Amino acid sequence: MRLLAAFLVWLTFAASAAAAPSALDQALKAGAAPSAAGPQRTERIEAELVAMNVWAAPGSTAILAIRQKIKPGWHTYWRNQGDSGGPTTLTWSLPDGVSPGDILWPLPERQRLQSLMNYGYSGTVFLPVPIEVPASARPGQTLPLRVTAHFYVCSDEMCVPEDLDLALNLPVRDGAAALDPRFGQAVQDVVATAPRPAGIEARAVFADGKLTLTATGGPLAGATPKWAYFYPFEGGVIDHAAVQSGERGPQGLTLSLAPGRGLTASGLKPPLAGVLSTDLGAWEVSADQGAALPGAMGQGLIDDGDGAKASSAGSTAPSDFAKAALFALLGGLILNLMPCVFPILAMKAAALSRSAHEPTEARRDGLAFLAGVLATFLVLAGALLALRAGGQALGWGFQLQSPGVVAALSLLMLAVALNLSGVFHIGSGLQGAGHGPLARLPGATGAFFTGVLAVVVAAPCTAPFMAFALGAALLMPWPMALAVFLMLGLGLALPYVLISLSPRLLSRLPKPGPWMETLRNLLAFPMYGAALWLAWVYGRQTADALALLFGAGLMLALALWLYGRSQAASGTSRLAGIAAALSLIAALGLGVLAARAAPASTDAAPSSAHLPSRPWSEAAVQAALAEGRPVLVNFTADWCVTCKINEGAALSSPRTAEAMQAANAVYLVGDWTRRDDAITAELQRHGRSGVPLYLLYAPGQAEPRVLPQLLTEGTVVDALKDAAR
């Protein structure tokens, strides 16, 4: 008994002893536990720490981003929130050696709240942040990155401060990393378009209660902006809610800003820095105090884009709508002549001419046809608008952005053209639909279904002619879009309806005859033209895959010819049919390959090659300085993604080349791909452990100027100008 008790006591102790360390363990873990990676949510906002690339190379700058998904009706703020609220701030907790840079703020929205104006973001937002990954990081390691993001999430009614703990485990590996499949492209887009210095010169002067900002040069020179708005980095300088009016000139523009209370109370404290946003782009400007710059006036007034934005966001000018509708009507009329449609109409016209002495019947048939056409267009348009609303960029206009779709359209045009040339016939399928059972129904029902079939068959023919009207329709709000589609239908049905309504025209109808065939063959040529044009667009969109498309076209032509032969001569039909199928498969295969072809890269080829460069060495720098020439040094590496972005954006443009020449500067490139020691030492001398590092030495100055890690053309040009002085 006692033994049992002792045993039980021992068991209890052992169990608690076993439990205790694990409780301690848990406590330790809880204290030290990294917050869960992935999106963190509250009622109003979802935030996530993401990386632009799938891994980071040691000694490079990686780009992270705070992804925000904000509930509709709520928003977060820019670095200058405007009249109320507060900016998003980040508190980082990073491993040793990893250091964060400043947030690269995308252009904010103007959010008007009664008499207040705020600058912020809504919907899905990415805030990129560059971080330096030290060279001491080892490939195969994972860096645990943590940040507490403090947001002010505000609606019209209230502000809720939200603190979210975000974490990301970033792998470290050698070599250039690919874009993260989920958000990499989106982050890269923000990095490319966020406003940054562009070499614009600006002056500000506060006099007579008015703040005047002039900005010239850079992208503004010779440009014709329609509107301009200035977002200051500091509050209190301008009255955020006031209208900004301006004038543009040959070299730039002038803006009149209503002063804020801080300005009125304490005067202008230069420099006045902020973002200048126009319909042509948005850039960072920093204005010193001074009189207006020349060339900033005299070419007309510009407003601040509030009105323009409102119109692009929702309403469309009635004149635009009328034009689109008229164009659609005309397109519909032309559709009648299209070979896809005409055969059906020809058959019905023949039937009409038979019933020429029964005008009421003809009228009824005509109206039923109209109803059928309009109904089908409504259904098609409805489906398209539903898809559009479903968030897909599907639409006759939008398709010309994807090389795959362009290739498919090109092949389709080719097939239609071959059909028109008489190479093959779409037998009892579509063209004979005029004979089909539905259309043969007596009276109005038959006419209704002929209308339906006319639309179905016409759809492939609409692309070249109707692209504009459909594109406009897809951009407009849906009631207008629907109306444009209906105008298309009206245009298509109009000749037939007119003829059926007016008995006299009936007798003027041309009799079906061989002229139809001639017209058909003639109309093949615009189709060939369309196919060629689309092939050309495809060639421009892809790097080198035009040959694939040509091959696909050739196989398709062969397949269709064989098919046509099998239709014509029934004896050889089997063999020809099989051969046709085989060629079709070949055509499809090549077509798919063509569709999958990589789009041509939008950034330029290795850009350091564009600027004549020499390899970096300490001696080279000194030699150039001794000659009195400024030196621009670029430390880069093949596996450094940020370096490549900067080289493409800033170091390979003609403006930079011009600026280099004007400053008589020497361009030295230090290639750290193999991490040689001399460059490592130089990087460390400047307090960096990785690339990119951009240094600008000016003759006569001991220490070089370090340029920002996210480089722009404007920054380089400005720096070169300063160095040359």
Place this chain on the structure above:
Amino acid sequence: MIRMLTVASASLLLLAACQQQPVATSDKAASAATETATPAIAGPGDMAPAFTLVDAEGVQRSLADFKGKTVVLEWTNEGCPFVKKHYSGAMQALQRDATADGVVWLTIISSAPGTQGFVEGEEAKAWKAKHQAAFTHLLLDPTGEVGKRYDAKTTPDMRIIDPEGRLIYVGGIDDRPTNKIEDLAGAENFVRAALADAKAGRPVQTAFAQPYGCSIKYPETVDS
């Protein structure tokens, strides 16, 4: 047939050419009118606009009643996170110190009915005790008229008026525009500094600071 084709394609091309016209620019007169129509907002050094409001007890209070005393106006909204930071003790302490010196402290609520911060009746009477505040009077401005008259945009937003009725301080309460309580320590409180300057007979050193906070919940119908 051919004729129809030619006519059709010609008109098509014509229409296409018409598409290139730029969109009409907006009305310039409107923007010009806005500039001239904006009334002058009183800033530091100007006479403070007169007003009369009913306080939480139902008594009418006018600015003129307090002529000869230093008056502090404080816009507040108890739901705003920025106000909550200050009402964690710092604002109450400042109110106590100021009123002990003979300063009249008027707390104003300009929230429209139904919006965050609005109070009336019993709730208004209980506001002072609820927040352990030490203001002289709580004024209710549900139409937002007085707030707009002073161009108050955020909560908190502060004004200090000297005994002659002139504004000597306009703007935010301190220089740390966050909602975090730990940012109170070490922040420069401009109201405290201005009151000290006024008491010592000095001109106020910082007469304006950028205000921060939540937007005041004005009703849509009030025109500025």
